[in-house]
Amino acid sequence: MAEPLLTVENLQTQFFTEEGVVRAVDGISFTVEEGELVGLVGESGAGKSVATSSIMRLVEEPGEVVGGTVKYRDQVIIDFEEGPDGERRPSDEMLSNKQMRDEIRGNEIAIIFQDPMEALNPVFTVGSQLKEFIEINRDVSGKEAKQIAIDMLREVGIPEPEERYDSYPHQFSGGMRQRVLIAMALSCEPSLIIADEPTTALDVTVEGQILDLVDELQDKYGTSFVWVTHDMGVVAEICDRVNVMYLGEIIEQAEVDDLFHDTKHPYTQALLKSMPRPDETVEELNPIKGVMPEAINPPPGCRFHTRCPDAREVCRRTRPVYQDVSGPEGYPHRVSCVKYESVGYEDSEPLDTEATAAFGGDIIEAQGESNE
Ligand SMILES: Nc1ncnc2c1ncn2[C@@H]1O[C@H](COP(=O)(O)OP(=O)(O)OP(=O)(O)O)[C@@H](O)[C@H]1O
Numbered sequence: 001m002a003e004p005l006l007t008v009e010n011l012q013t014q015f016f017t018e019e020g021v022v023r024a025v026d027g028i029s030f031t032v033e034e035g036e037l038v039g040l041v042g043e044s045g046a047g048k049s050v051a052t053s054s055i056m057r058l059v060e061e062p063g064e065v066v067g068g069t070v071k072y073r074d075q076v077i078i079d080f081e082e083g084p085d086g087e088r089r090p091s092d093e094m095l096s097n098k099q100m101r102d103e104i105r106g107n108e109i110a111i112i113f114q115d116p117m118e119a120l121n122p123v124f125t126v127g128s129q130l131k132e133f134i135e136i137n138r139d140v141s142g143k144e145a146k147q148i149a150i151d152m153l154r155e156v157g158i159p160e161p162e163e164r165y166d167s168y169p170h171q172f173s174g175g176m177r178q179r180v181l182i183a184m185a186l187s188c189e190p191s192l193i194i195a196d197e198p199t200t201a202l203d204v205t206v207e208g209q210i211l212d213l214v215d216e217l218q219d220k221y222g223t224s225f226v227w228v229t230h231d232m233g234v235v236a237e238i239c240d241r242v243n244v245m246y247l248g249e250i251i252e253q254a255e256v257d258d259l260f261h262d263t264k265h266p267y268t269q270a271l272l273k274s275m276p277r278p279d280e281t282v283e284e285l286n287p288i289k290g291v292m293p294e295a296i297n298p299p300p301g302c303r304f305h306t307r308c309p310d311a312r313e314v315c316r317r318t319r320p321v322y323q324d325v326s327g328p329e330g331y332p333h334r335v336s337c338v339k340y341e342s343v344g345y346e347d348s349e350p351l352d353t354e355a356t357a358a359f360g361g362d363i364i365e366a367q368g369e370s371n372e
């Protein structure tokens with residue numbers, strides 16, 4: 001296999017707050033191959049946005065990337081080394097902030113946010129913002145930039161792009177604004193686009209149209225994507241591979257078909273049961289029981305054990321190993337769950353968890369060590 005476009009290894013990002021250290025991203029690893037659309041899926045607070053802003057080196061105080069490696073082709077975005085006093089410091093190979101700004105962000109890796117109103121300035125026309133972005137990131141004249149901007153607006157399905165060029169963001173619908181952001185992301189011909197829940201705020205029909213558009217543009221330009229979502233339906237529709245995140249960790253990763261049809265992790269199973277699926281008629285949707293514990297004080301052992309319907313005693317004291325459970329063919333299918341290890345799961349006592357307690361109709365306090 002060729003070198004991955006993006007390699008993330010053991011990435012760790014923490015927030016140093018008054019209440020303590022929030023382990024928002026706690027050692028995640030994944031790759032994005034050339035031309036691939038890779039999903040990052042999980043409930044609210046799982047660490048998806050912190051992971052993407054870490055990759056872009058956009059984490060703000062009191063947050064800090066504290067460990068791991070991120071490589072884009074052969075360029076080092078994040079890396080650490082041991083200093084003379086044994087302290088951990090950014091390695092020399094790391095791109096400077098200026099290089100990140102000038103060479104990576106925008107023209108190699110572009111990001112699309114959930115809320116277009118955050119990315120678009122309400123006081124300037126859509127066209128002028130698009131044109132300015134192109135001028136900053138590409139070596140073209142103002143006139144050329146304007147032409148590229150209009151072409152891109154047409155490309156993403158904005159009708160009458162010459163006229164719409166002079167409209168203000170509020171004159172566009174939510175779906176149209178999201179199309180503008182996609183135009184902006186694509187306008188500098190990046191190899192990778194990171195999209196952080198860009199369709200979450202849209203209604204289902206408009207969301208479907210945007211996903212179709214992305215599919216089409218991806219075919220045409222061969223752009224790779226990291227697509228952040230909490231929606232397995234979106235994953236099924238557009239992703240090639242998917243990483244499932246829970247409480248700062250990736251707990252399962254596989255090709256999309258594998259993930260849906262050979263689901264390994266109980267959390268992934270729960271996520272799938274909680275959402276409508278295009279490939280299956282589910283009689284009843286089951287929301288995932290309980291709430292995700294705080295990343296400031298994650299449960300010991302398997303982080304999901306407090307909510308897991310399959311939890312046993314061993315899950316409370318064993319940190320699962322993230323391992324490849326796939327056969328000899330195809331992409332790796334990785335999972336971290338003690339069910340797939342030989343650590344005595346079979347002989348271990350079942351645990352009362354939020355999932356099993358609720359199932360029995362009994363409201364039992366969440367396991368002490370998980371919350372508070
Ligand atoms: N500025 C901050 N200060 C302290 N903690 C933070 C900060 N930003 C994020 N966090 C914490 O990091 C964890 C991960 O948050 P993140 O926003 O990445 O979740 P997410 O998976 O993107 O959720 P959502 O689907 O709601 O966007 C959460 O526990 C959150 O509270």
Ligand code: NI
Binds near residue numbers: 048049050196
């Ligand atoms: Ni987020």
